[in-house]
Amino acid sequence: MIAALCLCLQLLALPYAPKEGATTIRDSLGRTVAVPERVRRVLSLQPEVTRIIVALGAGPSLVGRDDFLARFDHLFPLIHPAQAGLPVVSAADGFPKLEVVLRLDPDLIIASPSEAGLPDLLQKKTGKPVLAFSSMGRFEDLLREILWVGAALGRAERAGTLARFLREKLEAVRRRTEDIPAERRPAVYVSFWGSFTRSPVGYEPVAAAAGRNLADGLLPSRLGSVAVEVSLERILAWDPEILLLHGNYLPGERTVNVAGVLSDPRLRSVRAVKDCRVYYTFGFWHWWDPALALVETIMLAKLFHPERFQDVDVVREGNEVFRVFYGMEGGFDALRRKLEIPDGPWR
Amino acid sequence: MDKKNRKSRRVLGILIMALPVALFVLSLNVGSYSIPAGDMGKTLLSLVVPSLRQDVPQVHRDIVLHIRLPRLLLALAAGASLAVSGAALQALFRNPLVNEYILGLSSGSAFGAALSLVFLGRSFPPQPAAFVFAMVAVMAVLLIAGRPESGLVSLLLTGVIVSAFFSALLMLVEFFASPYALQSLFYWLMGNLALAGWRDLALALPLMAAGLTLLILLRWRMNVLSMSDEEARAAGADVRREKWLVILAATLVTAAATSVAGIIGWLGLIVPHLVRMAVGADNRIVIPLSAALGASFLLAADTVTRSLTSIEIPVGIFTSLIGIPIFLALLKKSKKVWL
Amino acid sequence: MSLQVRSLAYSNKNFTLRLDALEFAAGRLTGIVGPNGAGKTTLLKCLGVLLPLERKSVFLDGRDLAAMPAAHRARRLSYVPQEHVPTFSYTVRDFVLTGRAAHLGLFALPAARDAAAVEEALEFVGLRPFAGRPYVQLSSGERRLVLIARALAQDADVLLLDEPTTFLDPRHEVEVLGFIKRLTRERRITVLVTLHNLDMAVKYSDALVFLKEGRVHAAGPPEEVLSESLLEDVYDIPMRIVHCDGHKLIVR
Numbered sequence: 001m002i003a004a005l006c007l008c009l010q011l012l013a014l015p016y017a018p019k020e021g022a023t024t025i026r027d028s029l030g031r032t033v034a035v036p037e038r039v040r041r042v043l044s045l046q047p048e049v050t051r052i053i054v055a056l057g058a059g060p061s062l063v064g065r066d067d068f069l070a071r072f073d074h075l076f077p078l079i080h081p082a083q084a085g086l087p088v089v090s091a092a093d094g095f096p097k098l099e100v101v102l103r104l105d106p107d108l109i110i111a112s113p114s115e116a117g118l119p120d121l122l123q124k125k126t127g128k129p130v131l132a133f134s135s136m137g138r139f140e141d142l143l144r145e146i147l148w149v150g151a152a153l154g155r156a157e158r159a160g161t162l163a164r165f166l167r168e169k170l171e172a173v174r175r176r177t178e179d180i181p182a183e184r185r186p187a188v189y190v191s192f193w194g195s196f197t198r199s200p201v202g203y204e205p206v207a208a209a210a211g212r213n214l215a216d217g218l219l220p221s222r223l224g225s226v227a228v229e230v231s232l233e234r235i236l237a238w239d240p241e242i243l244l245l246h247g248n249y250l251p252g253e254r255t256v257n258v259a260g261v262l263s264d265p266r267l268r269s270v271r272a273v274k275d276c277r278v279y280y281t282f283g284f285w286h287w288w289d290p291a292l293a294l295v296e297t298i299m300l301a302k303l304f305h306p307e308r309f310q311d312v313d314v315v316r317e318g319n320e321v322f323r324v325f326y327g328m329e330g331g332f333d334a335l336r337r338k339l340e341i342p343d344g345p346w347r
Numbered sequence: 348m349d350k351k352n353r354k355s356r357r358v359l360g361i362l363i364m365a366l367p368v369a370l371f372v373l374s375l376n377v378g379s380y381s382i383p384a385g386d387m388g389k390t391l392l393s394l395v396v397p398s399l400r401q402d403v404p405q406v407h408r409d410i411v412l413h414i415r416l417p418r419l420l421l422a423l424a425a426g427a428s429l430a431v432s433g434a435a436l437q438a439l440f441r442n443p444l445v446n447e448y449i450l451g452l453s454s455g456s457a458f459g460a461a462l463s464l465v466f467l468g469r470s471f472p473p474q475p476a477a478f479v480f481a482m483v484a485v486m487a488v489l490l491i492a493g494r495p496e497s498g499l500v501s502l503l504l505t506g507v508i509v510s511a512f513f514s515a516l517l518m519l520v521e522f523f524a525s526p527y528a529l530q531s532l533f534y535w536l537m538g539n540l541a542l543a544g545w546r547d548l549a550l551a552l553p554l555m556a557a558g559l560t561l562l563i564l565l566r567w568r569m570n571v572l573s574m575s576d577e578e579a580r581a582a583g584a585d586v587r588r589e590k591w592l593v594i595l596a597a598t599l600v601t602a603a604a605t606s607v608a609g610i611i612g613w614l615g616l617i618v619p620h621l622v623r624m625a626v627g628a629d630n631r632i633v634i635p636l637s638a639a640l641g642a643s644f645l646l647a648a649d650t651v652t653r654s655l656t657s658i659e660i661p662v663g664i665f666t667s668l669i670g671i672p673i674f675l676a677l678l679k680k681s682k683k684v685w686l
Numbered sequence: 687m688s689l690q691v692r693s694l695a696y697s698n699k700n701f702t703l704r705l706d707a708l709e710f711a712a713g714r715l716t717g718i719v720g721p722n723g724a725g726k727t728t729l730l731k732c733l734g735v736l737l738p739l740e741r742k743s744v745f746l747d748g749r750d751l752a753a754m755p756a757a758h759r760a761r762r763l764s765y766v767p768q769e770h771v772p773t774f775s776y777t778v779r780d781f782v783l784t785g786r787a788a789h790l791g792l793f794a795l796p797a798a799r800d801a802a803a804v805e806e807a808l809e810f811v812g813l814r815p816f817a818g819r820p821y822v823q824l825s826s827g828e829r830r831l832v833l834i835a836r837a838l839a840q841d842a843d844v845l846l847l848d849e850p851t852t853f854l855d856p857r858h859e860v861e862v863l864g865f866i867k868r869l870t871r872e873r874r875i876t877v878l879v880t881l882h883n884l885d886m887a888v889k890y891s892d893a894l895v896f897l898k899e900g901r902v903h904a905a906g907p908p909e910e911v912l913s914e915s916l917l918e919d920v921y922d923i924p925m926r927i928v929h930c931d932g933h934k935l936i937v938r
Contacts, residue, residue: 091522193530197541197659221658227530229659231541232414233379236406266413266544269406353818441773564793571787573774577736578767582840583760583788592792627820628774631795 025152027131028141029113031120035129035152036107042153043106045090047073048287049133050110052146054080055162055290055325056155063104064089066096068285074250075289075335079326101126108152112287135288137226139170139204142290162290165324169294170208173301176308177210186304189214189240189272192283193227194255197235200226205281205293206244209300214238232266242304243272247280251340258342279303280341291325295332303346314347359625363636366643367423374419374650375411382407417545422649422662423642424555425540425608428600430641431562433615434622434633435597438573439590440499443623447601447615450594451506454513455484456605461520461532473535474547474606478554481602484509489594535609540649541659551607558600559638565593566634573630611663613670614641620677687762687843687876688712689733690745696732703728703900710893713874715867717881717891721921724897726880727768727848733878734765734846746844760788764842766833768849772822778832779817782807785836800839807838811865827858834865844876845869852882859883863890884936888912896920908934 022034042058044050045066053062065086069076076083087104090096095118101109106128111119113132123130131152135141143163150159188211190199199215206213214235221229245256258278267273282289282296295318302309318332375391376384390407393399400408432447459480460473467476492505521529571584572593579586605611618641622633648665689710696703703725710716718726731737733744735751744751746762754762764785785807786800808814811831816824821832830850837845847866851859867890869875881887887894888908896903896911898920904911917925917936928935 195530198530218658221660229541231379231653231659233410236410236414237380266409268409269404438774443773567790567795568787568792570776570780571784574770574784575767577731577765578770578784579787580736580756581734581760581765581767582785582836583757585756589792623774627780628776629780 023151025131025148027113027119027148028134028145029119029132031132033123033129033131035131037154039107039153041104041106042108042110043089043101043104044110045096046110046112046133046287047076048135048289049145049149051076051079051289051291052149053153056146056150056153056158057327058153058155061153062086063106064100066090068287072285074248074338075292078331078334078338079322079328096122098125101128110149110152137200137202137204137284137288139166139208139293142288142293143167146290162325166290166294169321170297173208173297177301177305180210180305182212185210185212186241187212187214187238188242188244188304189235189238190244190281190283191256192246193285194246194249195229196256196261197230197232198227199230201228202226203283205297205300208297209304211242211300211304214240236267236270239270240272241275241277243270243278244281244283244300245278246283247339247341248282248284249339279344279346280339291321291331292335295321299346303344306345356626360632360636363622363625363643364639367639367646370643370646370650371419371423374422374646375415377650377654378410378415379653380406380410382410387411413544417548418540418649419646420552421540421548421608422646424552424559425604425611426614426642426645427638428555428559428604428641429611429614430618430637430644431559431634432597432601434619434630434637435562435565435569435593436615437619438569438630439593440502441573441575442499443620444616445499446613447597448610448612449503449506450488450598451484451509451513452481452598452601453605453610454510454517456481456602457532457536457610458513458517458520459483460535460606461517461524464532465520465524472547473532474551477535477606478551478602480513481605482598484513485594485598485602489591536663539609539659539661539663547607551603554603555600558596558603561596562593562600563634563638565589565596566630569593569630569634609661609663611645611666613666613674614644617670617673617677618644621673687747689844689876689878690748691733692743692745694729694732694743695740696728696737701725701728701900703732705729705902708895708902708905710876710878712876713870714892715870715877715879715890716893716895717879717887718895718897719881719884719887720897720903723899725900726897728900729897730765730846730848730878730880734763735759736765757788760840760842762842763844763846764837764840766837766845766847766850768852769826770821770829770833775820775822777818778808778813778821778824778835779804781821781832782836782839785839788840803839803841804835807835810838810868811835827854827861830854830858830862831865834862838869842875845878847877847879849880849882851886859886866890885934888934888936 022036024032025035026032040061041063042053042061043064044053044062047066047069050062050065050069053059059080059082063086065083065088067088067090070088087100089100109122109126109128109130111122111130111132113119113134119130119132133145133149135145143166146163147159150156188206190203190206190213192198192200201215201218201220203213215228215230218228220226243261245258245261258280261267261278262273262276272278281300282292298312298317299314302312302314315333319330322328322331376382376387382390386407389399390403390411393403393408394412429447436447436449437443437445456477459476459478463471463473463476488502488505488509491509492502568589571579571582572586572589576586619633619637622636622640626632626636645662645666648669649662652660652662652665691705691708694703694705718729720726728737732739739752741752742750751759782804783796783800786796786803789800790796805814808817811834813828813831813835816828821829824832834850850862850866854862863886866877866879870877891908893906894908894911895905896916903920904916912927914925914927923938926937928937
């Protein structure tokens with residue numbers, strides 16, 4: 001699967017060269033939209049893309065932020081402190097307040113493709129070009145997204161640099177683990193989204209780090225989502241070697257935490273609990289943070305195969321990734337302290 | 348004809364009473380983690396006899412004691428509670444179309460759960476708040492409508508209004524809730540026995556037991572109260588006090604069941620109907636049999652969902668999918684006189 | 687067990703009922719008659735305390751009726767409504783059994799003596815063979831008898847019946863009134879009946895009470911009070927009393 005990923009990465013070429021005047025961009029929904037050549041004011045309603053915009057150095061051109069980023073994102077204030085002054089443009093259901101949007105007068109709007117018909121509706125109502133992007137947890141799509149957003153904002157070169165950096169780091173991990181046979185890849189159960197029995201049906205950082213996500217291949221509980229509710233007995237039958245819990249919550253917000261899992265009488269017989277191999281990982285909601293996803297992959301790789309990554313200092317690597325992406329020093333360390341992710345074999 | 352009828356009724360009655368026990372034994376052996384039936388006996392014994400503990404794998408004991416037993420007990424208790432509550436309210440309001448949620452209970456419960464999940468944080472269980480607001484909703488309906496002796500229509504209307512009010516409040520809370528809290532709420536609303544552990548049952552089970560006991564003790568009285576208020580009063584019943592008592596008990600058990608298991612529909616409507624079709628309308632028999640059949644019904648539904656797939660499907664979906672066609676069939680059959 | 691009205695007043699927005707000093711003799715059948723809207727049913731319901739009754743207005747064997755607790759009162763006085771709208775398909779036996787409510791505590795289940803009272807009541811009205819049948823399968827005449835049986839099972843000394851013969855055919859009418867009369871003769875129960883049918887009232891009652899517009903126009907044994915002028919007064923149309931074969935017939 002990693003091989004396929006890399007193949008796709010090589011095949012990716014920047015499909016659109018910016019011309020004079022407007023650029024035509026194709027978004028995640030397959031819509032072709034004409035984007036003005038110079039984008040000075042951009043409004044992103046998709047947190048993942050907002051982070052990419054900051055990574056591309058176009059942070060100052062943001063004119064607003066969405067509700068999710070404003071209320072629930074712990075990383076964003078760290079990477080873009082100026083965000084506190086940005087008006088909140090959308091409501092809890094994700095739908096933007098149209099009058100505020102018009103008042104802010106962006107040159108470009110980026111929306112989430114998960115709301116049916118929203119991008120078109122928004123475009124019609126505001127008369128502004130609206131692009132819909134999401135990677136939905138796939139590295140391949142994440143890279144493409146970075147390139148497309150870069151093209152739309154006239155930052156193609158910077159986008160290319162970031163994409164290359166991301167690609168190379170992932171490739172480095174892959175090289176160190178590609179010869180590990182399937183049975184030596186640890187069986188991992190991932191618990192996300194506030195309930196121990198809720199698991200993603202596919203999580204690329206786990207696969208990229210040469211682990212086996214046990215919930216892979218199951219049907220999601222709700223159409224269009226990536227989450228599945230598994231029964232406790234199923235988890236016991238799987239008997240995972242490692243348990244990963246959703247760490248992107250503040251400690252006070254966590255329903256599922258390491259202490260709780262280790263002391264739960266129902267999970268006593270699980271290998272991971274007996275060996276105390278229960279850790280936090282970052283995870284995602286609908287939206288990823290590209291830098292964090294990369295660091296997470298490196299972190300998990302070291303966690304799963306410590307003998308192959310002994311020389312890697314994850315905190316140092318993480319800080320470097322954050323420096324390259326967001327131009328900040330000690331960023332990863334700051335985040336992990338904020339989320340109180342304890343030290344462990346992953347370091 | 349009379350004799351033969353009575354005999355077949357008695358047989359049916361005994362069968363229904365035995366059903367929960369049989370289903371319990373069956374359900375104990377169902378689950379994603381397969382425990383061979385032979386080992387099950389040993390495992391159960393080891394729970395009671397400490398010296399046998401070495402012979403039985405830890406994981407078997409954990410599954411039986413901490414996963415299956417609480418879940419099965421919850422299914423039995425909640426099923427019995429909802430069915431009896433429905434039967435009692437049907438007798439009280441003299442209308443077999445009444446279900447346990449008519450007095451606004453489900454909306455109050457949902458609102459309480461949402462409030463708790465959003466404001467008290469995700470580590471605090473939503474059960475207590477769900478319970479409290481369920482009671483609040485019913486009390487509101489009773490106080491607004493006047494008295495339990497008020498006509499059914501006025502109580503129903505008040506119930507609809509109070510329900511709508513709490514639904515609106517619920518939507519408001521959902522609006523301000525984080526996506527994380529919303530997900531939990533969604534699963535709770537669908538009716539879910541999956542995460543029931545002993546801690547969740549610690550308060551709910553005794554409440555259900557107490558309320559059920561009260562309702563079972565009052566079962567003959569329900570016959571009297573199911574006559575018109577005038578007739579009941581003429582016969583010497585303190586109509587107002589007795590109706591309050593029944594409604595309180597019914598609300599108690601339904602609120603307790605709903606707070607842990609979420610909203611599971613149709614049990615209180617269908618099970619009493621089926622029981623009356625089988626054994627007649629005398630509440631001395633209908634109430635206990637409703638408890639047994641309701642318990643069996645929910646347990647069976649839960650076991651079926653568990654055995655079909657290792658993915659958790661909310662049991663409320665099943666009771667609706669099965670319940671609605673049965674309800675329609677019943678409606679078609681009994682056109683004139685109700686059962 | 688005599689029922690004594692000292693002073694009874696009841697009013698709602700449409701209607702006022704007022705009685706001063708009326709006595710219903712023990713062990714007698716009193717027929718309450720009058721035109722529509724005279725307040726017959728209202729009077730009966732007041733006497734049964736199914737409508738609000740003031741203290742010290744009605745006395746049962748010297749005891750204040752309104753001051754009695756409900757169960758206490760129900761053991762002495764029972765009320766039979768005109769009809770019962772069935773919701774659930776109870777058997778006749780279970781139906782009649784509900785009349786025993788006054789003799790049972792809140793959580794008590796009927797015992798042997800309650801079952802015996804039911805059997806006896808059914809025997810009296812001749813419905814013993816119907817005991818196991820659903821109430822809803824009975825004819826309207828038989829249903830009336832079941833209602834009476836229920837009141838009998840209540841074991842009270844005073845029976846109030848509201849229009850027990852309305853909509854019954856002549857044979858059932860006679861049957862029901864015959865049973866009621868037997869109650870006064872054989873068991874010395876005080877019976878008050880509201881009746882539409884004047885002829886029947888005259889024939890069966892030991893005493894008559896004529897109501898009009900909420901007031902008592904006359905009360906007493908038929909031989910004493912019945913007169914053509916009284917009838918015209920109460921019913922506002924000329925009437926004649928005809929004697930035929932020893933019976934009194936009212937002709938309009």
